[in-house]
Amino acid sequence: MKDFSREIWAYALRNAIDFGKVDAGKILPKLFQHGLDKKDIRKIMPEIQKIAGEVNKLSAGEREKEFEKYGEFVKEKEEKEEGLPELEEAVEGKVVTRLAPEPSKYNHIGHALVFLIQYLYAKKYKGKCILRFDDTNPEKSALEYYRSMKEDLAWLGIKWDMEILASNDMARMYKLAEKLINQGDAFVCSCAQEDMKELRDKMKACKCRKNSKEDNLGEWKLMLSGKFKEGDRILRLKGDMKSKNGVMRDPVIFRISYSSHFIQKDKYCVWPMYDFESSVKDSLDGITHVIRSKEFELRAELHANIVKLLGMKPPIIREIGRYQITGAETQGRVIREMIEKGEIKGWDDPRLVTVKALRRRGFVPEMFQELAQTVGLSKSSGRIDPTVLAATNRKIIDQRAARYSFIADPVELEITGTPAMKEIEVLLHPDKDEKRKVKIGHEFFISKEDFENLKGKEIRLLHLYNIKLGSKVVKGKVKCEFTSSDVKDIPKINWVSFGVKARVFMPDGKWVSGVVDEGVWDLKPGAIIQFERFGFVRFDGIHNHLYEFWFAHK
Numbered sequence: 001m002k003d004f005s006r007e008i009w010a011y012a013l014r015n016a017i018d019f020g021k022v023d024a025g026k027i028l029p030k031l032f033q034h035g036l037d038k039k040d041i042r043k044i045m046p047e048i049q050k051i052a053g054e055v056n057k058l059s060a061g062e063r064e065k066e067f068e069k070y071g072e073f074v075k076e077k078e079e080k081e082e083g084l085p086e087l088e089e090a091v092e093g094k095v096v097t098r099l100a101p102e103p104s105k106y107n108h109i110g111h112a113l114v115f116l117i118q119y120l121y122a123k124k125y126k127g128k129c130i131l132r133f134d135d136t137n138p139e140k141s142a143l144e145y146y147r148s149m150k151e152d153l154a155w156l157g158i159k160w161d162m163e164i165l166a167s168n169d170m171a172r173m174y175k176l177a178e179k180l181i182n183q184g185d186a187f188v189c190s191c192a193q194e195d196m197k198e199l200r201d202k203m204k205a206c207k208c209r210k211n212s213k214e215d216n217l218g219e220w221k222l223m224l225s226g227k228f229k230e231g232d233r234i235l236r237l238k239g240d241m242k243s244k245n246g247v248m249r250d251p252v253i254f255r256i257s258y259s260s261h262f263i264q265k266d267k268y269c270v271w272p273m274y275d276f277e278s279s280v281k282d283s284l285d286g287i288t289h290v291i292r293s294k295e296f297e298l299r300a301e302l303h304a305n306i307v308k309l310l311g312m313k314p315p316i317i318r319e320i321g322r323y324q325i326t327g328a329e330t331q332g333r334v335i336r337e338m339i340e341k342g343e344i345k346g347w348d349d350p351r352l353v354t355v356k357a358l359r360r361r362g363f364v365p366e367m368f369q370e371l372a373q374t375v376g377l378s379k380s381s382g383r384i385d386p387t388v389l390a391a392t393n394r395k396i397i398d399q400r401a402a403r404y405s406f407i408a409d410p411v412e413l414e415i416t417g418t419p420a421m422k423e424i425e426v427l428l429h430p431d432k433d434e435k436r437k438v439k440i441g442h443e444f445f446i447s448k449e450d451f452e453n454l455k456g457k458e459i460r461l462l463h464l465y466n467i468k469l470g471s472k473v474v475k476g477k478v479k480c481e482f483t484s485s486d487v488k489d490i491p492k493i494n495w496v497s498f499g500v501k502a503r504v505f506m507p508d509g510k511w512v513s514g515v516v517d518e519g520v521w522d523l524k525p526g527a528i529i530q531f532e533r534f535g536f537v538r539f540d541g542i543h544n545h546l547y548e549f550w551f552a553h554k
C-alpha cells in the first residue's frame with residue numbers, strides 16, 4: 001500500500017481548521033481520490049485515527065502552520081471542488097436546505113445572500129431546496145410580502161424544488177404541542193403578561209407550572225375551541241427559569257390570535273411562536289442543513305431543546321455572519337416608520353439596500369450570486385462595504401452597458417466656425433463593433449461643472465472636434481470657437497446636441513436634472529446603461545414627460 005500519511009495530515013488539518021476538530025470519517029473518502037484501494041480501508045483507518053488525534057492536540061495557530069507544510073499535497077484535488085466550503089455530514093443527493101422567509105417584510109441584501117447560499121449548497125450536493133414561508137404570525141403575514149418574496153427569489157435566479165406554507169401544517173404542530181403537554185414539558189399559563197415578565201426577570205416560575213397534565217390538556221382544548229380571549233391563556237414550554245439565557249425561561253410556544261390570516265383566514269385562533277414553528281418544521285420537512293445568521297445564536301438553545309423533547313432529528317446548523325451593508329438601514333420597523341413619515345419613498349427607495357431598491361438602481365442577479373459565493377460561510381461580522389457591491393456589479397455590467405451622454409445641470413454653447421456635419425457615428429460600447437448615429441445641430445450642451453472647470457480653455461467635444469470654450473455665460477449662452485487643431489491630449493468633454501430632458505435619482509435620494517442624448521429613445525424601461533463620465537444607471541421609464549434614470553454607481 002502506498003504511503004498516504006502526507007495526504008492524511010493535510011486533510012486532517014484542513015478539517016480541523018474548518019470545523020474546530022477532526023472528523024476522521026471525512027478523511028477516508030478523500031483518500032480514494034489519491035488512489036487508495038477499497039481493500040486497504042482496514043489498514044489505513046488506524047493511521048487516520050492516529051493522525052487525527054495528533055492534529056486535535058494542536059492549537060489553531062499550529063494547525064495553520066502545519067497546513068502550510070502539507071497543503072500542497074492535496075491542493076490540486078481541493079481546487080477541483082466548488083467555491084463553497086464543505087458542510088458537515090453532507091451526502092450527495094441527500095442534502096435538503098430551506099429558504100424560510102417570514103412574509104412580513106421585504107428582503108434586503110442580507111436575506112438574499114443567506115437564501116442564495118442555502119440554494120447554492122443544495123445545488124452543490126445535488127440535493128433539494130425548499131421554499132418555506134414561516135407564516136404563523138397572522139398579524140404580520142401578508143399576501144403582498146409573500147408575493148414580493150417569491151418575485152425577488154425568482155429574480156435572484158433561485159429555483160426552489162418545493163414551496164411550503166408552515167400554516168398548512170397546523171394539525172401536526174398541534175399534535176406535537178399535545179405531546180409536550182402529555183409529557184409534562186408544556187403547560188397552559190393564565191398569568192398576566194406584566195406579572196410573567198417580572199417573574200422571568202426574577203428567575204421565578206409562575207403558579208401555572210404546577211398544573212396537572214389533565215388540566216393543561218383541558219385548557220389547551222378550550223384555547224383551540226376559541227373559548228378564551230387573546231392573551232388570557234398561552235402555552236409555555238417548561239424551560240429552565242434559572243437559565244442565564246432568558247430565552248429558556250418558560251418561553252411561550254403557542255398563543256391565541258383572532259387576526260385573520262392571509263391564506264388560512266379564520267380557520268385557526270391558536271398560533272405557534274416562531275421558535276417552535278421553525279424548529280419543528282425543519283425536522284418535519286426533512287431539512288438536513290440550515291445556514292442562518294448569527295442573530296439566532298441565543299434562540300439556538302431553545303430550538304435544540306424543543307426538537308430534543310419531541311424526539312425529532314434536528315438539522316445540522318451552520319451560523320454565519322449577519323450580512324449588513326455599512327451605513328444602510330435594514331430594520332423593517334425603522335424603514336416602515338421612515339416611509340410613514342415620508343422620509344423615503346417606499347421599500348425600493350435608493351437609500352435602502354432591499355433587493356427591490358438595488359434592482360431598480362441597476363444591480364443585477366449575478367452580483368448577488370457572486371457575492372454569495374465569495375462571502376460563503378465566512379464567520380466574520382458580515383459587514384459589507386457599499387463599494388464592494390458597486391465593484392462587483394460594475395465588473396458584470398461594464399461589459400454590456402451601452403454608452404450615452406448625460407449632461408447634468410446643462411450650459412448651452414454657441415459655437416462659431418464649425419464644419420458642416422449632420423451626424424456622427426459612435427460606438428455603443430468601446431469593446432464592440434455596434435454603432436449608433438448621433439445628430440448634430442446648432443445647439444450644444446455641456447455640464448455646468450465642466451464649464452466652470454475649463455472655461456477659456458481649448459477642449460475636445462468627445463468623438464467630435466476641438467473648440468475654444470468661452471469664459472462667461474451671456475443671455476444663457478457661452479460663445480465658443482471651433483479650432484481646427486487636432487490636439488488630442490486635452491480634456492474630452494461629453495456633450496449633447498439633440499437631447500431630451502432627463503433626471504437621475506441618486507442614492508442619497510436627490511434628483512440630478514439635465515439632458516440626455518436622444519439615443520435613449522430606443523431604450524426599454526429596465527435597460528442598464530452607462531452615462532459616460534457620470535456613472536451606471538438604469539432606465540426607469542418616462543414619468544411626467546421626463547426620462548427618469550436611477551443611479552447605480554460610478
Ligand SMILES: [Zn+2]
Nearest residue numbers: 189191206208
Ligand atoms: Zn402562569
